[in-house]
Amino acid sequence: METRHTALVVGANGVIGSNLIAYLEEIDGWDIVGLSRRGGQNTAKTTYIAVNLLDIEDCSQQLQQLTSITHIFYAAYQERPSWNELVQPNLDMLVNVVQLIERVAIDLHHVSLMQGYKVYGAHYGPFKTPAKESDGGHMPPEFNVSQQQFLETTQKGKKWTWSALRPSVVGGTALGNPMNLVMVIAIYAVISKELGLPLRFPGKLGAYDRLLDLTDAGLLARATLWAATNSQCANQAFNMTNGDLIRWNDLWPKIAAYFEMETAPPLQMPLQTIMADKEEVWKSIQEKYQLEKHSYQALSSWGFGDFVFSRDYDFFSDGTKARRMGFHEFIDTEKMFFDLFDQLKEKKVIPAGS
């Protein structure tokens, strides 16, 4: 008889969570519960629940019914204005969901945690590259590290195990996300084109020729499930990247060509400032090309764009641990961008002719 598992995907509407749900839907053997504040449209395999993980009353009430959960996939995220302020809410959300689920779900088997390169201090400045899972830590506070420490401590003596995935900047299509590089580039390109401008790299000059890796959200979903369901991965963390490296000075002109645009030399311009007054232009583009009427805010993660484009230092990890242990997939990053832009066209988020 087929063994069925029940996944609780926490952060169901996120760039990462939504792609994980899409993958679990494709494969056999999984029932899915998608958790976020906004909820979602149920499907044959996925039931969405709207829960605020920072509201302990709401959590207690709604999570106690989730007795069949076998795997928690944690990919929720709360944005805050400073690195220090990220810690408390992001730790609280994980603690609330794990403590309540382990109390009611007697078959809980695994907790998967989504992390990132902040574990390596990548947000502070030049960090050791390629970053390895075995590298020494840095001075706290840092929310990914606090979350992992919570799992390590809580798991002791339990029959469930944990794993952690450490992607680079993630490429995926989702709406209303504070960290969405593909959306940043697509909306910036379409507006530039509409205004008759070339596609100018808006980051630091030094960021244009640095090495960078990225992680496709679909690849990440498959790796996350691999780590969660293979016993040799228990209680360990894994870098997860596409497997290649890029430099913007090579990729940017190709992105411009995709959008049928000219390029011009880079000019550092804070996207948060220069894109703040472009809502009316965007609305007129939506009208002109009969696009879906998503709000400009839901499509804007300009602060994240500024963050990524201002890294004038190498930004990549060593992805061989997962490959050595059995996950062998890779993705061409150039193709990833074009496939994701194509998806945005199909979903009528950006004009088909752009």
Ligand SMILES: NC(=O)c1ccc[n+]([C@@H]2O[C@H](COP(=O)([O-])OP(=O)(O)OC[C@H]3O[C@@H](n4cnc5c(N)ncnc54)[C@H](OP(=O)(O)O)[C@@H]3O)[C@@H](O)[C@H]2O)c1
């Ligand atoms: N995106 C990237 O490029 C990237 C790169 C490396 C690492 N990561 C890491 O991966 C993790 C997930 O990131 P992401 O970019 O996928 O995040 P995201 O797109 O912002 O998604 C976050 C999810 O959390 C949900 N959420 C937020 N607050 C909540 C609350 N109080 N209660 C319940 N659900 C809540 C959101 O849905 P609702 O709004 O509906 O609640 C959303 O589904 C983060 O730890 C991030 O640091 C991301």
